[in-house]
Amino acid sequence: MNRTGSTKERILGAAEALFAQRGFDGASLRQLTSSAGVNLAAVNYHFGSKEKLVEEVFRRRLDALNAQRQAALAKVTELGGNRLEDVLDAFIRPAMELSDDDGGPLFMRVLVRAFAEHDDTLRRFVSENYGHVMRQFSAEFARLLPDLSKEELYWRIDIMVGALTHAMSGFGMMKRKNDVSARAHREQTIQHLIRFAAAGLRAGS
């Protein structure tokens, strides 16, 4: 039972953890409020409904993720960076580092579950609110891979995003060994992802 922070913050924290663990439908408001140490009715009082709570969990993390991705990409391009690996780093690292702060180690898992569950509503939500960031990265990839046709580039980006999503959500088989710190393991994952994705994007050129 978490007893730190305001009622709203406790609910959001418990929701993120429980959604990642049990899914949106699998996590009941009774489990959620119990683990947050708040009354059952608090969710509907503060958020209106369970669905609004889900949206809020997403908005909070995705705003932060996209802001960091944009900042990282800006830093790369401003310095006239021409390395594909640097752009990939700007794309991957912020997502992996969501696993660091307060209680966010599970958000990428929530995201994957969400894409698997909500048939279209969430996809539209993500694409409408954060599509412009993806478009910025796509433009950068196009600049650094001028030999690829537009169609070919989109195929490869699509495949790359799939690889990253899967790895970042922790559904892969590569588990952290006990003699490797969480930070070191994350850095390893990032480097492996960048090398694999860079090679895949460059394939045959």
Place this chain on the structure above:
Amino acid sequence: MNRTGSTKERILGAAEALFAQRGFDGASLRQLTSSAGVNLAAVNYHFGSKEKLVEEVFRRRLDALNAQRQAALAKVTELGGNRLEDVLDAFIRPAMELSDDDGGPLFMRVLVRAFAEHDDTLRRFVSENYGHVMRQFSAEFARLLPDLSKEELYWRIDIMVGALTHAMSGFGMMKRKNDVSARAHREQTIQHLIRFAAAGLRAGS
């Protein structure tokens, strides 16, 4: 309301479609039996419980998938094939072609949802019953990529499986255009996946 085949077969067919669309918890037995055109109690009569039905849906498809993967791999290695692309084809094509037969276009989607939902039970089920096939492919990859350390190889296979899983489950953005047949689109997807994965596996060698 489907009215062909036995009650058991109708339930299995409707279950696969509905599980892919709404998830395991999201699909109720009332929706399921209604869409199958059978009585509500038929599920518990023929399968014992909803969970047993889920297992049966998996067993049916995974048995077929792994048999086809093994056969395809055997055909490649018997001919003394040394092309990484051929091994990848043997791994990818059977999974993509699950989308072809009777009502299986959705099974890969079910699989992804399952990995996102069932925290560990299903992962263990898959790994225990079908891990040996994965190990055969891993051995073949190791043979064709002798410069990679064991650790490095496992990282890359893990990332590759993520890319394939994501693409094959149809969660990617690349949608089939209207002027492309389903068969041609699937072949395109296979070729793009093979090229990307081969390059990623070979990276830096």
Place this chain on the structure above:
DNA sequence: CGTATGCTCAAACGATCGTTTGAACGATGC
């Protein structure tokens, strides 16, 4: 004919879900 057997059916069971209600509490401003 009588009676098992395999299957289907409508109806109900208890449990759990998201949500709503109305009373109680505590701080603030007059």
Place this chain on the structure above:
DNA sequence: GCATCGTTCAAACGATCGTTTGAGCATACG
């Protein structure tokens, strides 16, 4: 002191879930 407002609380509401029940039906066998 008293009213106000934001918040928390226990309790209940109606809906839906997976499962069970027992009667009904057809076919096969003695």
